[in-house]
Amino acid sequence: xxxxxxxxxxxxxxxxxxxxxxxxxxxxxxxxxxxxxxxxxxxxxxxxxxxxxxxxxxxxxxxxxxxxxxxxxxxxxxxxxxxxxxxxxxxxxxxxxxxxxxxxxxxxxxxxxxxxxxxxxxxxxxxxxxxxxxxxxxxxxxxxxxxxxxxxxxxxxxxxxxxxxxxxxxxxxxxxxxxxxxxxxxxxxxxxxxxxxxxxxxxxxxxxxxxxxxxxxxxxxxxxxxxxxxxxxxxxxxxxxxxxxxxxxxxxxxxxxxxxxxxxxxxxxxxxxxxxxxxxxxxxxxxxxxxxxxxxxxxxxxxxxxxxxxxxxxxxxxxxx
Amino acid sequence: xxxxxxxxxxxxxxxxxxxxxxxxxxxxxxxxxxxxxxxxxxxxxxxxxxxxxxxxxxxxxxxxxxxxxxxxxxxxxxxxxxxxxxxxxxxxxxxxxxxxxxxxxxxxxxxxxxxxxxxxxxxxxxxxxxxxxxxxxxxxxxxxxxxxxxxxxxxxxxxxxxxxxxxxxxxxxxxxxxxxxxxxxxxxxxxxxxxxxxxxxxxxxxxxxxxxxxxxxxxxxxxxxxxxxxxxxxxxxxxxxxxxxxxxxxxxxxxxxxxxxxxxxxxxxxxxxxxxxxxxxxxxxxxxxxxxxxxxxxxxxxxxxxxxxxxxxxxxxxxxxxxxxxxxxxxxxxxxxxxxxxxxxxxxxxxxxxxxxxxxxxxxxxxxxxxxxxxxxxxxxxxxxxxxxxxxxxxxxxxxx
Numbered sequence: 001x002x003x004x005x006x007x008x009x010x011x012x013x014x015x016x017x018x019x020x021x022x023x024x025x026x027x028x029x030x031x032x033x034x035x036x037x038x039x040x041x042x043x044x045x046x047x048x049x050x051x052x053x054x055x056x057x058x059x060x061x062x063x064x065x066x067x068x069x070x071x072x073x074x075x076x077x078x079x080x081x082x083x084x085x086x087x088x089x090x091x092x093x094x095x096x097x098x099x100x101x102x103x104x105x106x107x108x109x110x111x112x113x114x115x116x117x118x119x120x121x122x123x124x125x126x127x128x129x130x131x132x133x134x135x136x137x138x139x140x141x142x143x144x145x146x147x148x149x150x151x152x153x154x155x156x157x158x159x160x161x162x163x164x165x166x167x168x169x170x171x172x173x174x175x176x177x178x179x180x181x182x183x184x185x186x187x188x189x190x191x192x193x194x195x196x197x198x199x200x201x202x203x204x205x206x207x208x209x210x211x212x213x214x215x216x217x218x219x220x221x222x223x224x225x226x227x228x229x230x231x232x233x234x235x236x237x238x239x240x241x242x243x244x245x246x247x248x249x250x251x252x253x254x255x256x257x258x259x260x261x262x263x264x265x266x267x268x269x270x271x272x273x274x275x276x277x278x279x280x281x282x283x284x285x286x287x288x289x290x291x292x293x294x295x296x297x298x299x300x301x302x303x304x305x306x307x308x309x310x311x312x313x314x315x316x317x318x319x320x321x
Numbered sequence: 322x323x324x325x326x327x328x329x330x331x332x333x334x335x336x337x338x339x340x341x342x343x344x345x346x347x348x349x350x351x352x353x354x355x356x357x358x359x360x361x362x363x364x365x366x367x368x369x370x371x372x373x374x375x376x377x378x379x380x381x382x383x384x385x386x387x388x389x390x391x392x393x394x395x396x397x398x399x400x401x402x403x404x405x406x407x408x409x410x411x412x413x414x415x416x417x418x419x420x421x422x423x424x425x426x427x428x429x430x431x432x433x434x435x436x437x438x439x440x441x442x443x444x445x446x447x448x449x450x451x452x453x454x455x456x457x458x459x460x461x462x463x464x465x466x467x468x469x470x471x472x473x474x475x476x477x478x479x480x481x482x483x484x485x486x487x488x489x490x491x492x493x494x495x496x497x498x499x500x501x502x503x504x505x506x507x508x509x510x511x512x513x514x515x516x517x518x519x520x521x522x523x524x525x526x527x528x529x530x531x532x533x534x535x536x537x538x539x540x541x542x543x544x545x546x547x548x549x550x551x552x553x554x555x556x557x558x559x560x561x562x563x564x565x566x567x568x569x570x571x572x573x574x575x576x577x578x579x580x581x582x583x584x585x586x587x588x589x590x591x592x593x594x595x596x597x598x599x600x601x602x603x604x605x606x607x608x609x610x611x612x613x614x615x616x617x618x619x620x621x622x623x624x625x626x627x628x629x630x631x632x633x634x635x636x637x638x639x640x641x642x643x644x645x646x647x648x649x650x651x652x653x654x655x656x657x658x659x660x661x662x663x664x665x666x667x668x669x670x671x672x673x674x675x676x677x678x679x680x681x682x683x684x685x686x687x688x689x690x691x692x693x694x695x696x697x698x699x700x701x702x703x704x705x706x707x708x709x710x711x712x713x714x715x716x717x718x719x720x721x722x
Binding site: 250277278279280281282320321 | 460461462463464465484485490491492
């Protein structure tokens, strides 16, 4: 049996619906159509009345979900594209994120954001908003990079009493496959050493983990050992695992597909520089998308985002410093 | 016709670059050897760049107000093959290479890139600056690791760095440490480590030494009259104390924008003990005559050798006397203690011929070199020299000591 990242997300939702009657799915075209990417395929038939089509208003969708959560439900919201979660931004950051802190009433909603770029998708269908949501206290921001994590972390997201922004990467939907679904999972907020190495720590998350792993494989043939840290969730950020890795290697490259300004990579480097300065044998570096809107043209897009090639160049640069 | 480059010459030992302020020739001009081609300005002086030989100015690459490093090409001369060969340039550049590479040459002269591309030694025998950046930068991790091991930057002097600009990376460092384990290692004594620390701290300052010979006969005659007999170094110590009592400013320390004057004329003297040097102190050495100092001096030497110096006899001295003559040495440049500006050194006495004006002949005298090493931030050669001359003049008049 082989299962894709997208199927794992569907399976996790099916299991959540099956195991907990408080769970329901709400979003545009999630019902009869099965979701823009078919992440809810057949769920409306399997769970009648619990997979609900919403009007084209992200603001209303999140608002309704918060109300349902207050009443004891555990809604899963699908935003068709992460980019379109911004019309619901006010509901997410001002209401969902602060609800428990204002009222002690938990807000167990899961907001699925199909994130990241695919070739030709352009500025409105490619963005990665994890840094934006991670900025706000009260939200948990997950960025699974593997099929197993996509499955287990989505189940955890539904089980958590806090609002969770679940950033699932569109590029991984069909490309990434696993043999089976996992039986157990790492705790929330714990990063994974995807590949141990001696010479340089690359901190990555979501699709960039796979680019970094490809680089590590390529450079291993030259005797250079890269250690790849998969953050899994960008908030909470597992500073301990990052710091321990930098303590081993002395060098840090942080890779993110999102824009550079005030991003997750900046946060990681700020923490290492302020708390682990004495671990560094070279200035920590980061590699992000270019600081421009995301281009449509496949060639431009390929040079806009970090790739195995640009990560390898950046890694070699850090190793030379 | 071959072309030869007009090169920014080495204008002084510490000069790495100069700014072109005037160009005195134009393309097509015939120039003689050593004719002034450009005026350039360094942070020390204005000077000229001259033509390496007779020729016709074929290209001017330098621009007014631009700075160029030593060795940079400022222009070209078209010269005869014989002249090119005489300059050590086999054929020079042929014309074609010049025109083809003109774009790159202009780019290469750009201020941002010339350091990398421009200091190729194009003319044999002309000095060009070394491009090595030096292994001076230490990463936070290197610093932390060295702190952990109690090491200092000076300990790394022998490591060739593989990092950017030749810096020593932790990998280089760990390799170096692993390699050390293959050698015989003995533990340095506490005294050795303490001396090393003092010397390292002292050498953060610019130190210089001046010297003067002093005739010892009056002193040698005088010491026979005393019991116990003071050693020559004690004469030097007492003379230094009196000279500093007249003017203590040369023993002051420079701290920020202030000269900190010494509170009392307490003079230390170096005593070799075990694996290092101890510096006992004679307090108020200016206020007691030599005859009274001798007993205390001898006593302190013994205590130092036994490493039993009392606290009141160590520290707080304003200058030190060291008698390197006891090792038969005639010359040395001792390093002052980190908290002192001055160290007075005394060499071994030896018989030398000395011109006697009254008898118009050479007569044998016993002479020793007196050296004064000093912090050049506080004193210049003149002030140090005047102090040393004053010490020497007091030593040849030992009755006054």
